[in-house]
Amino acid sequence: MTQVRSKERLWTRDLVLASMANLFLAFVFYLLMTTMAGYAIERFSASDTIGGLTSSVFVIGATVARLFAGNLADLVGRRRTLTISLVVFLIASLSYLPADALDSLGVLLVVRAIHGVAFATASTAAMTLAQSLIPASRRAEGTGYFTLSITLATAIGPFVALLLVHGPGYRALFTAGCIASALAMITALFLRTPHVPLPAEQRARLRRFHPRDMLHANVVPVASFMFVMAVSYSGVLTFLNSYANERGLETAASVFFLVYAAVLFLSRFVAGPLQDRRGDNLVVYVAIGAFAAGLAVLAAAHTNTVLLLAGGLMGLGFGTLMSALQSIAVARVPMPRIGVAISTHFLMVDLGVGVGPVLLGLLLSHTGYTRMYLLLATVVLLSAALYHLVHGRVDQARRRQTDPVEVAEPAAAQ
Known part of the structure; x- marks a missing residue:
């Protein structure tokens, strides 16, 4: 039984x-x-x-x-x-x-x-x-x-x-x-x-605030993936209103992030439990696809409805990636070092949002909005390879090791 x-x-x-x-x-x-x-x-x-x-x-x-x-x-x-x-x-x-x-x-x-x-x-x-x-x-x-x-x-x-x-x-x-x-x-x-005590040796090391202790080496690779995602998302945060004004879509732009938040809110009830049960890759690859699709739809938006569709896809895509990769970052460190894992994750996100507008502003003068968003959609899709290198293949191997055990458990219980 x-x-x-x-x-x-x-x-x-x-x-x-x-x-x-x-x-x-x-x-x-x-x-x-x-x-x-x-x-x-x-x-x-x-x-x-x-x-x-x-x-x-x-x-x-x-x-x-x-x-x-x-x-x-x-x-x-x-x-x-x-x-x-x-x-x-x-x-x-x-x-x-x-x-x-x-x-x-x-x-x-x-x-x-x-x-x-x-x-x-x-x-x-x-x-x-x-x-x-x-x-x-x-x-x-x-x-x-x-x-x-x-x-x-x-x-x-x-x-x-x-x-x-x-x-x-x-x-x-x-x-x-x-x-x-x-x-x-x-x-x-x-x-x-709960209090999480640190060993005396580790506490003494942290007091020195050495650069290698401010960023966690295990988290930097997956955080670098989020840096690319944040640069791409900064193109939406920074230039959405100007782009919408150029195309006469001010009405949709005013509620764009409400749609983003609504879709993200609903997706949370599926994405998190699915990631725990089926692993990181399924959720992350789907979110990458949704984010890329949102940028492509945004590039083609000529009506308010299409612009809002892009907002929904962004919520399903980038919004899901933010929580999914934070969970991955935390899982890569021991409990006493969770603080550094989270700060490493958000440092790269902050850098992406801060550097992105400067880089994309230079790009925009040569491409215009449509080609810029299409280029960002391509970058996001290609970033799936980066994710595979820094984490995806690890999660894939782990799933292969655990799946046979999960299948065999009911037989062992009979």
Whole structure:
């Protein structure tokens, strides 16, 4: 008689609290990221270049912090790192109001940089905490559900931002950011998480903050794949509105990321459990195909419906890859080093999103939007070979080894 294995419990009180804290963090990020360039131009009569810097200096601060955040979380403690960084995150959120009152662009840039550092540190600690709470047998499923907090913020943050900016104004926007930051901090205070002790030798090594300890060698190969994906996705983030305006598709562009988030939300309930049961490759290769298809459809979009179809395919593609590869990264390291695994993963994503607009901007002047998106679709498809080299063949070999055991278990139980 075949024994039925019961699933390990996934949702716990602390995982819910960690997800809520991450939701508030991501909400503030998207709330401000979509409005800072316009705010600097309107409030300080800044140029487009300085307006872009006001937005991107947050990402610059976050990218620098990723080098230290994972190491810090593993060394100091994940809950303590989360709490301290959230306090700094709240102070930075409160600082937008005096920066506005002082009429100082310089102060605003400093606030944005500090805010980025606090965000990267807090989000790395929150994700590390969540991974320590997710059973290994349900890693992909749990990671997918946890990152739904980011998916919701992707949809809600820009919507609320535009609502406030076109309504009560920027001070109301900053106040909303303060409230969400305070809620993130309060939520984190109620977290109870397991302590993962480090051996004395490893703790002494981490205190030196040597470069080789800031990025995990086992994660760098799969993170390099995500760098390519992030560069390709940055072409959508950066140039979608200009492309839509050129083709008269402003209506669809305004809800593009809502469709992206909706499809991603629904796919999470399938992709994560499927990855746990059937392995990484099935989910990742399908997501690569969907992402490439989304870019190709975007290149051919001449109607609002086609543009929204591209948004849905992007959610199924790039959105799924973000959680799937995070799960793969975590599985490649021992439990005490999860923080560095996550910071390595997101460092490469941040670099891709930061470098991508510069590279693609140079390319755009020679290709135009249509050919640029078609070229990116080709790059994404070809990246399947990169994934196979850095992880796909390993997962394939592992599945070959485990499948016979799974088939033989019922016979052994009879």
